Amino acid sequence: MGHTNVGWLMNMIYNSPHFCVVEFSGFGDDGQHPAGGFEIMDKTLRREIFLGGQEAERFRASVQELIANEPSPEDIDEFLTGYVGLMTQPLVLH
Numbered sequence: 294m295g296h297t298n299v300g301w302l303m304n305m306i307y308n309s310p311h312f313c314v315v316e317f318s319g320f321g322d323d324g325q326h327p328a329g330g331f332e333i334m335d336k337t338l339r340r341e342i343f344l345g346g347q348e349a350e351r352f353r354a355s356v357q358e359l360i361a362n363e364p365s366p367e368d369i370d371e372f373l374t375g376y377v378g379l380m381t382q383p384l385v386l387h
Contacts, residue, residue, distance in 0.1 A: 302317070302318045303315055303316070303317055304316045304317075304318075306331075307369060307373075309366055309369070309370055310336065311335065311336055311337055311370050311373075312333065312334065312335060312336065312369075312370055312373045313333075313334045313336065314331060314332070314333050314334070314373070315331065315332045315334075316329060316330070316331055317329050317330045317331070317332065318330075329345075329349060330343055330344060330345040330346075330349050331343070331344045331345075331349055331352050331353075332344075333373060333376050333380070334384050335373075335377055335380055335384070336384070338377065338380065338384075339383060339384040340377070340380035340381070340382060340383060340384055341380055341382045341383075341384045342376055342379050342380045342381070342382065343382075355372070356372075359372055
């Protein structure tokens, strides 16, 4: 039986005028979120999506592949545009 971690970590891994990506780790029961999670925010549309579990693992693998090709900021924004259709949550800035 796992225990709940209280000290989750948040790390901004990408920020452009159009998108922001934040990686979350250290949350949930032990083993529940092996890849952590990612929040992708579209600043223009003011929408966001959270990817966890297998979705987070696929996103991480895709990002690693993208980074291996030394992308420009425009390439990264184009990659993130592929997630815009999935963004249903309104972006609330604090």
